[in-house]
Amino acid sequence: MSHIAEMMYIDGEWVRGSREETIKVVNPATEQIFATVPRGSREDAKSALDSAADAQRGWERLAPLERASYLKTMAELIRENSESLAEVLTSEQGKPLFEARQEVEGSAAHFEYYAEFARRIEGDILPSDNPRQTVMILRLPIGVVAAITPWNFPSAMVARKLAPALITGNTVVIKPSSNTPLSAIEIVKIAQRAGIPKGVVNLVTGDGSEAGDELCGNKKTGLVTMTGSTEAGRKIMQRASAQIGKLILELGGKAPLIVWRDADLEWALKCALWARYWNCGQTCISAERMYLDKEVKEKFMSKFVEMSKRLRIGNPASPGTDLGPMVSARERETSEKFIDLARGAGSTLVLGGVRPPSMPKGWYLEPTIIDGVDQSSPLVQKEIFGPVVPVLEVESFDRAVEMANDSDYGLASYVFTRDNRNVMKAMHEIKFGETYINQVGPEQLQGAHTGFRMSGLGAEGSRHGLGLYTQLKTCYVDWSDKPSLSYLFPYS
Numbered sequence: 001m002s003h004i005a006e007m008m009y010i011d012g013e014w015v016r017g018s019r020e021e022t023i024k025v026v027n028p029a030t031e032q033i034f035a036t037v038p039r040g041s042r043e044d045a046k047s048a049l050d051s052a053a054d055a056q057r058g059w060e061r062l063a064p065l066e067r068a069s070y071l072k073t074m075a076e077l078i079r080e081n082s083e084s085l086a087e088v089l090t091s092e093q094g095k096p097l098f099e100a101r102q103e104v105e106g107s108a109a110h111f112e113y114y115a116e117f118a119r120r121i122e123g124d125i126l127p128s129d130n131p132r133q134t135v136m137i138l139r140l141p142i143g144v145v146a147a148i149t150p151w152n153f154p155s156a157m158v159a160r161k162l163a164p165a166l167i168t169g170n171t172v173v174i175k176p177s178s179n180t181p182l183s184a185i186e187i188v189k190i191a192q193r194a195g196i197p198k199g200v201v202n203l204v205t206g207d208g209s210e211a212g213d214e215l216c217g218n219k220k221t222g223l224v225t226m227t228g229s230t231e232a233g234r235k236i237m238q239r240a241s242a243q244i245g246k247l248i249l250e251l252g253g254k255a256p257l258i259v260w261r262d263a264d265l266e267w268a269l270k271c272a273l274w275a276r277y278w279n280c281g282q283t284c285i286s287a288e289r290m291y292l293d294k295e296v297k298e299k300f301m302s303k304f305v306e307m308s309k310r311l312r313i314g315n316p317a318s319p320g321t322d323l324g325p326m327v328s329a330r331e332r333e334t335s336e337k338f339i340d341l342a343r344g345a346g347s348t349l350v351l352g353g354v355r356p357p358s359m360p361k362g363w364y365l366e367p368t369i370i371d372g373v374d375q376s377s378p379l380v381q382k383e384i385f386g387p388v389v390p391v392l393e394v395e396s397f398d399r400a401v402e403m404a405n406d407s408d409y410g411l412a413s414y415v416f417t418r419d420n421r422n423v424m425k426a427m428h429e430i431k432f433g434e435t436y437i438n439q440v441g442p443e444q445l446q447g448a449h450t451g452f453r454m455s456g457l458g459a460e461g462s463r464h465g466l467g468l469y470t471q472l473k474t475c476y477v478d479w480s481d482k483p484s485l486s487y488l489f490p491y492s
Helices: 042-061 064-080 082-093 097-119 156-167 182-193 208-217 230-243 265-281 297-309 329-344 397-405 420-429 462-467 486-491
Strands: 008-010 013-015 022-027 032-038 124-127 133-141 144-148 171-175 201-203 223-227 246-250 255-259 287-293 348-351 368-371 388-394 412-416 434-437 470-478
Touching (some): 042 133, 042 144, 042 201, 064 156, 144 156, 156 171, 156 182, 182 201, 223 230, 230 246, 255 397, 265 287, 265 297, 265 412, 329 388, 412 420
Parallel strands (some): 144 171, 223 246, 255 412, 368 388
Antiparallel strands (some): 022 032, 348 368
């Protein structure tokens, strides 16, 4: 596949940017360069912000229903072009084509969902402490939103940030991951085809250390919404602090998966397989550690290993592939370091831990299951972000909950039990932003996707996420014939 994307999108025009440097886009399955994009500079980021700032007032003045019409058109165009969008996504990211199709459909659904909020951006009307006066709280746009998107879901994450920003009257500058910029470019092309006015949506490709840094620290940026690593989120917080910038950060995860003795084991096995290996384990809500009741551990492990062995590793563009490559050589090496650590600590490598001999090209890694891991091990405490899972045995449900909470992260968690007491305990005592009980993700649009501790700030999805793209303004209105306030008496 040959795909050349040499342009950035600023002020309604596709431009080359201020310099000649480019970023190479590599197919993870073949290790072949198949596209280039500009390495945007600070000047390019500033130009995009200027464009967004100039366009924002006009966009805000449109009726929400008019803004919604653009979002609905984008959803329609994404669905009309879904197969080509999925092919681009698979080529740059490496996930199997069936997963890419699901992600593209999810992208369309985001625009559709947030278009429905055109009549639901709500404020408050409250009684005043004073007669013949009214207190009104309005929700206004923040202004210019910088959307920094990750490589693991390069289409859906653009949609998840762009749609709520637009419906609430903000304008946007998108900076996609340098690993996977093409899906974002395709979404912006669709925004252009949908007729969204110039300057409302802009896109800059480039490094986080330069273009991204400018977007986060520029005074014209009202909100930075970012999905990525906890370390990257920390840097963005530091950069945005100079302007007291508003932030939405979805960061790292270390999801525990608890299987209790009374669970439907066959169902739990299928769910665990998906939760660990979906997108080759490169998902913030992936099941990164398993806590198995000692009464079912042996049976569960035996079947989980067998099911993991049956996963078909191969070219993600080929039908029947279950597990594609990791996104880059660097990400695979990170997972391999965890595997080496397990070997050195004396843990048992039950399955995998190697590159599949059948795939000499591409950044593939076999499904890897590690037993005999201690709770304090980096395999349990640090985010792996690959098809590697440590397994621990637990003797009580209370202890499972305690170990699940023993983490710097707090994004997603999974529990499989049919005991209602355990269900309620999980809901109230597992301190994670999401708990999936007898099911797995991904998160749904109407749910608030949020993290505790080092997993981020704010929320995405639902009306709660939508509200973060607005700022509150309170108006105190006196409508009496002869306004007065008793406490002003000394100055009357």
